[in-house]
Amino acid sequence: MKITVRLQINGAEARFEVDSTERLVDTLREKAGLTGTKVGCGIGECGACSVLLDGKVVSACLVLTAQVDGAKVATVEGLGKAGELSDLQGAFVREGAIQCGYCTPGMLMAAEAILARYRRPTTEQIRKGISGNLCRCTGYAKIVSAIRKTAGRRAIQRSGR
Amino acid sequence: MKSEGGPKKQDGKQRRKRRRAHVMVAFIKLTLLEAVTEFLWSDGPESLLIPGGSDILVGPRPFTDKHILIDISQVTELKKVTVGAGGVLSVGVGLTHQEIVDHPVIRRRARLLQLACGRVGSIQIRNRGTLGGNLGNASPAGDSIPALACLDARVVVAGRSRRREFDLLSFFTGPGETALQVDEVIESVQIPEREGRSVAFFKKAGQRRGMCCSKASVALLARRRSPKSLSDVRVALGAVAPTVLRIPEVEQVLEGRRLTPAVIREAAEACSRAANPIDDIRSTADYRRQVVGALLTEGLFEIADHMQLLEQRRRSAKRRGRRR
Numbered sequence: 001m002k003i004t005v006r007l008q009i010n011g012a013e014a015r016f017e018v019d020s021t022e023r024l025v026d027t028l029r030e031k032a033g034l035t036g037t038k039v040g041c042g043i044g045e046c047g048a049c050s051v052l053l054d055g056k057v058v059s060a061c062l063v064l065t066a067q068v069d070g071a072k073v074a075t076v077e078g079l080g081k082a083g084e085l086s087d088l089q090g091a092f093v094r095e096g097a098i099q100c101g102y103c104t105p106g107m108l109m110a111a112e113a114i115l116a117r118y119r120r121p122t123t124e125q126i127r128k129g130i131s132g133n134l135c136r137c138t139g140y141a142k143i144v145s146a147i148r149k150t151a152g153r154r155a156i157q158r159s160g161r
Numbered sequence: 162m163k164s165e166g167g168p169k170k171q172d173g174k175q176r177r178k179r180r181r182a183h184v185m186v187a188f189i190k191l192t193l194l195e196a197v198t199e200f201l202w203s204d205g206p207e208s209l210l211i212p213g214g215s216d217i218l219v220g221p222r223p224f225t226d227k228h229i230l231i232d233i234s235q236v237t238e239l240k241k242v243t244v245g246a247g248g249v250l251s252v253g254v255g256l257t258h259q260e261i262v263d264h265p266v267i268r269r270r271a272r273l274l275q276l277a278c279g280r281v282g283s284i285q286i287r288n289r290g291t292l293g294g295n296l297g298n299a300s301p302a303g304d305s306i307p308a309l310a311c312l313d314a315r316v317v318v319a320g321r322s323r324r325r326e327f328d329l330l331s332f333f334t335g336p337g338e339t340a341l342q343v344d345e346v347i348e349s350v351q352i353p354e355r356e357g358r359s360v361a362f363f364k365k366a367g368q369r370r371g372m373c374c375s376k377a378s379v380a381l382l383a384r385r386r387s388p389k390s391l392s393d394v395r396v397a398l399g400a401v402a403p404t405v406l407r408i409p410e411v412e413q414v415l416e417g418r419r420l421t422p423a424v425i426r427e428a429a430e431a432c433s434r435a436a437n438p439i440d441d442i443r444s445t446a447d448y449r450r451q452v453v454g455a456l457l458t459e460g461l462f463e464i465a466d467h468m469q470l471l472e473q474r475r476r477s478a479k480r481r482g483r484r485r
Contacts, residue, residue: 001187020188020230023218043219045372050285056259059285062215066188067232110284131371132283 005069009034010078018065025049025060028075036076036105040134047133050106051075057113059132074112076105088112088150095146099137107133111147119158121151190232194319197233197346202321204229205343212239212255215282215290216298239293239348242266248354251317254293254347258305259284261292271352273361273382277308280365283372293347296332299339299404300374302443306333306405307380307397308363312352320345333404357384360391360464364456365399368443375400376444379432379456381464388472389419391464396457401436401449408435411457420465428461429454 001020006013009032016031028034028051040048042061049060052074080086085093088111098104107130114121114129121129126147127140135143191197201208209227211217212234233239239255242264250270252261258278261267267275281287281295281304295303296316309329316332318325321344329350332340341347361382367373378399386392394412399405414428438449 001185003188020186044215044282044286047283047285047372053288056288057285058289059215059283062218062286062289064188064211064214064218064230064232066230067190067211067214067234069190113284128371129284132285 003066003069005065007065007068007070008072010074016065020064020066022065023061024051024053024058024063024065024068024073027065028060028073034075034077038102038105040102040106045134046103046106047110047130048103048106050109050133052109052113055113055116057110057132074109076108079108079112087153088115088146091146091150091153092143095142095149097138097142097146103133103135103137107135107143111143111150114147115151115154119151120155121148123148185228187229188232189229190235192235192237194236194238194346194348197231197236198319198321198344200231201346202344210297210346212291212294212297213257213289215286216294233346234291241349244270245351250352250354251349252292252352253349254296255291257289257291258282258287258295262287270354271312272359273308273312273363273380274305274352276361276363277304277378277380280304280363282374286372292350296347296350297339297341299333299335299337300400301336301402301404302375302378302400303405304363304365304375304378304399307378307399308382309350309352310397310405310407311361311380311382311395312355313395315351316347317349317351318345319348324348326351330405330407336403355384357386357393359383360385360467362460362463364460366452366456374443377401377436377438377449377453377456379453379460381457381460383415383464385468385471386417388468388475390417391415391420392417396432398432398436398453400443401438401453403437406435406437408432410435415461420461420468425458425461425465429458432457 002017005016005018016027018027025039028037038048040046044059044062050057051060054071080089092098110130110133118125126144208229208231211230211232239253241253243251258281261278262275292305295305314329316327363380365375365378367375380397383391383394394415396408396411397405410431411428414431418424433450433454436450436453438446440446
């Protein structure tokens with residue numbers, strides 16, 4: 001059964017004809033062409049497919065697209081501008097928080113959820129916030145430090161304004 | 162909204178016929194509880210309720226005998242939190258685990274439920290999975306269940322023009338099985354008000370802390386009777402029997418006694434004896450039996466420390482009072 005679903009992906013409205021059992025991650029990758037969101041395990045264990053659904057971090061492999069008609073979806077493609085990294089992405093690069101890069105899109109989205117929830121997250125809050133995302137290369141110390149530094153930079157920007 | 166039960170239902174039936182040839186699954190979003198129960202009344206055996214969907218998309222999908230997905234994530238009646246007569250807290254089961262964790266009223270009245278919901282899956286799962294899904298799945302490892310068992314919760318289910326209420330544990334009839342009838346949907350859990358100051362913990366053992374299904378879990382709720390002992394102790398275990406268990410043997414050991422290492426050890430041993438686990442993909446019976454005792458021990462020592470700290474603070478406050 002085909003269902004018409006409207007989504008606002010990274011600010012842009014889009015319509016899709018989806019099957020009733022189609023996963024959000026497949027809609028994003030196959031239909032919207034946004035292959036930044038990765039499929040790691042497909043069963044909600046690894047967090048590689050993390051996206052923000054109405055501002056909340058979810059595993060896109062465990063969401064039926066048909067269920068989220070009208071929702072706002074934020075993917076890694078929405079971070080930064082064309083040819084320009086976001087502050088968080090830049091911090092990941094500078095801190096060496098990337099190796100193979102497969103966990104990175106999900107890690108960035110989980111990080112954005114942490115930064116939206118806490119203005120100055122503690123290390124514990126950061127570690128907890130990315131605990132649903134697995135990285136098998138660099139480990140987590142550099143990722144945590146990239147998120148913490150971004151939080152600090154954003155706090156300074158806010159107070160400067 | 163009025164017409165939801167009507168024309169779309171016809172639609173669903175037609176599509177279902179076609180599906181048998183094309184392996185198609187129909188999908189319908191319902192936003193009124195009444196529409197859900199009406200729909201289930203006519204098409205229940207073939208329908209699958211989808212609150213968050215986080216469990217349905219894992220593992221073998223049961224779409225061979227369930228070819229209608231009913232999306233109930235937008236049923237606002239299932240998302241209500243109210244405090245009724247006699248202080249009974251009613252929690253709509255459509256809330257996600259994270260919504261429960263963040264809810265200020267639930268924090269004041271059912272902290273143990275928050276502790277358990279906060280340990281379900283990962284943040285990604287907690288943002289999607291609901292309390293109702295956790296109960297409806299009826300997994301013996303469902304993390305909210307031992308907590309609700311300790312809280313003396315009752316389950317309210319809504320059927321076509323009727324409601325039924327269950328003691329939480331009598332609602333579960335076996336692993337993956339509940340007393341729900343085909344036209345019924347879980348509506349809310351009712352948590353009675355507790356007097357006095359409570360202490361509580363929820364502990365689980367799993368593959369990793371950030372994201373796991375429990376190999377075994379322990380919930381405890383009690384009142385601080387004196388600075389050193391507990392009363393009205395409730396202990397429930399998850400994933401060590403076909404359904405979640407309350408453990409009166411352990412509760413009796415702890416009732417009114419000082420939390421000394423010897424008493425804690427006695428309780429842990431009783432806890433391991435009461436467990437009736439199995440070997441499965443996640444763990445072995447032997448490990449589960451040992452680990453429930455260890456989880457209880459860990460939690461009780463934390464409570465003993467906490468109570469000692471409170472007592473020290475109370476004494477030093479008293480001393481300061483006297484000096485003045």
